[in-house]
Amino acid sequence: MVESILSWCAFLLYIAACAAAFFYLLTKNARASRFMLTLIGCGLAAHLPTFGIRLAAFWAYPENRWFLPVNNFFGALSYMSFALAAAFYTIEVRRRLGILGAFVLPMVALSLGLAVLLADPALAPLGPRLRSYWLNIHPMVLMTSYAAFTNAFGVALALLIQERQIKSRKPSELCYRLPSLDELDALNGSIIAVTLPILVVGLVMGSVWAYQASGRAWSWDPKETMSLITAAFYAEFLWLRYVCGKRGRIPVYVSMAGFACMLLTFFGAELCSGHHGFLGGK
C-alpha cells in the first residue's frame, strides 16, 4: 500500500518534472529549470524507499532471501525509471545540459507509468532456477546499461533536431537553446562508448549463468538474440562514428535503431521467451 502510494507520488513528480522541462525548453525560464531539478530530486526521494519496502516484502518468502525483486515487470520498470532519472541527473545536469530534460524525462515518466498503471506488483517466491547470485548481478547490469542507452537516445533526439535546424539554414530560437551540435554528438558518442561494454559484460554474465545452470552458454532464445542485435547496432554506431569518422544523421539513426532493439529486448521478447520471462523463471 505504502509502496504503491510512493510509486504514484514519484510518477506524478516525474510527470511534473517533464512539464517543467518542456516549459524551460520553450521559454528558457531559469526558474522552470530549477523547479525541474527540485521535482526530479523529490521524485527520486519518493522513489527510493519503494525499493526498500519491496525488498522487505520480497524477503518475507524465505526462499527469496538475499535476492533482488527484479524478476517481474513492475520491479524491473521501476528500477529502470529510477536508474534513468539518476543517470540524467548525473550525466546531463553535471554537464549543464539540463535543457535535455525535455528529451529524457518523458521516458522516466513513461517507464514508471507503465509500472504503476499496467504491471502487476504482486510478489511470488522465486523458482529454483532463479535462486542464484547471478540474479542480483546479470539483470541489474543490463538494466543499468538500458537506462544509460535511454539517456543516449534522448541526446540523439536533440542531436537530430539540432542537425536538422542547422542544415535547414533557417534555425529557430530552439537552435540557440539546445546545446551545440558537437557537444550533443560527443555526449551521445561517449555515453554509448561507455555503456556498450557494460551491456556486453551483462550478456557474458548471462551466458556464464546459463552455462552453470544448464550446461549451455547460449540458447538463441528471442531475448538473447535481440540483445545481441542491440549490441551489434551500437557497435556499428561506434564503428561508423569513430573509426570511419562519419558525421550527420546516419550514425545517429544507427544508434537509434540500437535503442529500438533494446526496447524489443526488454518488452517484445518477453512474449515468446522461455527462461527470460518475468514470470518467476519457469
Next chain:
Amino acid sequence: MKLVCLSWSHRDHACAAREALSSVPVERVLLELKARGFTEAAVLSTCNRFELYAAGSPDQAPRAAALIDALEELAGIPLGEKAEVRDDGAAVDHLFSVASGLDSLVVGEVEILGQVKSGYEKAKIAGMTDKRLNVLFQRALFVGKKVRTETALAAGSLSVPSVAVQLAETIFGRLEGKSVLIFGAGAMAELAAKHLAERGVSKLAVANRTWERAYQLAARYQGEAVKWEAFPAELERADVVISSTGAPNVVLTHSIVHAAVRRRGGRSLFLIDIAMPRDIEESVHKIDGVYLYRLEDLEAIVAKNMASRAQAVAAARRIVDAKTSEFVAWAKSLSTGRERSFKHSENPQ
C-alpha cells in the same frame, strides 16, 4: 520615495548637450554634487546618453533645477531645455527600461547593462550611494538580466558577422581551440575574422591570391598567411571557413571539400560564403557534417532576429512594469518602518 532622474538621450537629435556632458568625467560630476550637499547620486554616461539619478531625504526630493545648475557649470553650456526630468516611479521605470535595453537605439543591446553597472560602481566608490540607490541599481541590474534571459529581446544577433559567430557556436559550442581559414582579404572577411578572434579562436589562417594582402590581414589578428595553392591542405585543419574572394568562378568545389572531409575524422565544417559571385559550390551543403551558409542566409537570419526582438518588447515591458511597482512598494514600505523584502531566490542564472 524621493528620486529624480535627469536624462539627455539619443532621442535628442541636436546632441550638443550630450556631447558637452560626456566630456565631463563621471567622478568629477559626483564630486561636484557631493560638494553641493547632495547625498545620493549616480551617473550613467555612454555615447548615447547621459543620465543622473539622485535620491533625497525621505521627505524631500533633490531639486532638479539645482542638479541642472551643477551640471551646467561643469559642462559650460545651458542644458535645462533639453533635459528629460522624471521622478519617483517614472524614474525607476526609466532606469529599469534602460538597463533592459528597451530604451537603447538598438533595442536589446547588451553593452548598456555593463555601463549601468560601471555607473553604479563609480557612484559607490565616490561614496554617493546609500540604501535606496544601492537597492535601486542592484534591482536594475537584476531586471536587465532577467529581461535578457526570459525574453527574446536580446536574442539573435543583428549583424551578419555576429550571426555567423552565433551559428559557429551552435555547431562547435565554445570557439576556443577552433581554427578559422579565410579566403580573400576583403573588408567583409576582415570583419568576420575580428568577431571570431574576439571569441578566442586559436588559429587564424588567411589565403589570398596576392600574398601581401593575406600577410597584412593575418598580421593584424596574429594569424598566419598561407599560400593560395596550399588551401586544400588547410581545409583539413580548419573548422570555420569564410570565403570572400573576388574570383569569377567557384573556388571551393564539391570534390575539394569532399576530399578534405574524408580526412577530417568526422569533425564538423562550417563554411560561410559571402562572395558575389559565389566562391563555394552549393552542393557541398549536402555532405554530412558540412554546413554552408551564404550571405543571403545570414541576412535572412538578421531580418528574422530584428522582427523577433520587436515582438519581445511587450514581454520585456511587462517584466519592467512588474519590477517597477515592486520597487515602488518597497520604497514606500521604508517610510512606514516595516520594510518589505524582495524575493532573493529570484536570481537569474
